[in-house]
Amino acid sequence: MSEADEGLPPLALLLAAHAGARAQRHRAIWAFDGRLAKVARTTSDRAIGQMRLAWWNDVIEDVDARKGRGEPVVDAMRASGAMAAPGLVAMIDGWEVLVVEPEIDADGLRDYAVGRGGGLFRALAEMGADAADAPEWLVAAGQVWALWDLAGHVDDPALADAALAMARDLLPQADGGRWPRGWKPLRIAFTLARQDVLAGRGAPAGMSRALAWRLLRIALVGR
Template identity: 55%
Template sequence: MRIVVVKDDLSLLASLLSAYAGPDIARHRLIWTLDARFARLVATTSEPMIGQMRLAWWNDALTDEGGVKGRGEPLIDAMRKLGAMPPHGLSQWLDGWEALIGEVDLHGYAEGRGGGLFRALAGRDDIPAWLVQAGAAWALWDLSGHIEDRTIAGRAIEMAREHMPREKPVWPKEWRPLRIAYHLARHDIEKNRCAPAGLTPALYLRLVRVALAGR
């Protein structure tokens, strides 16, 4: 399986989602940028052990209470300056990305990357189970648009349907970017359609409609 990564650390979609975070926009932008860095790491890893070591370095740097490890890395310096370290859900988040190294574990990836990323964006660990499910569904949808193996992409969308929350979520106002991200994914998942590789005009218009819906 080969993941195709966008050149910019912060994609247009992530930038737009962050814009709905209000006063928390800077932290959201850093979280999305970090997620893109993890994606690039996995995409450029050919040896599983090397990839695991690189992810372990990020874990050590992002959890270093002494503020020494990772100093000089612009992203880590920016997160330290903002007081955004360590991100919530970091261990789960990294485990999710590691699940794509070597033998692919889509379930582990979905719950790890999706649940960890949504925890990081929410800024807390005690999130409801439905938000982890929403994150897992979103992560599988996102993966389906960034891998060359279309068989795995199709499996990701099928699995995403299983991960969608069974209950109707009630989204707090501060989770607006997460609500938008999930509903963008849900639209395609319910149609058994893979995510686009980038921000298409249709996806942008859908984002605006979901943002205005307020639910």
């Protein structure tokens, strides 16, 4: 396991393991998401949080690949080709909502979901740089996943309920998509989230034996 992989949640590692030859790239993107999550989790000053997120934006746009050199996640993204993935800037925009907004309303939740979730799924799926290149159902699936994940990691029950309600409303847009074989990790992630959203549950903490069995079933039989 590389230094960039340290601290990745078990779910991200398991999902990346289903990416085959693209596993290193997937782990790098998940690690990037984890860095952005840390900014949102540890920053109390909105201006400082925005500066930290802007640093990552500058890294992505650095055509000379010099900025951030030596930072494990930056190096992993460049080595795996993940730095060129579409959706990375959108992910930053999504996480910024949680950094700058003292209270998250419906518009804020939607912006977070579109940015973080839609951007993440586009990045992992290796879609074109234009959002129009990604199927709408894939972006909706990413939004469902991000809202499910948020619901399981916030201390505010009202915000968690609002996230799950929005995720349920998005399910019809995400259901029915045909998942290419190369998108297996995304199919597993969405199916797991879908099951919990319908049951009124957010993302679980950690990796229990029951969750591991659920993931295995989804991987093998699709549900």
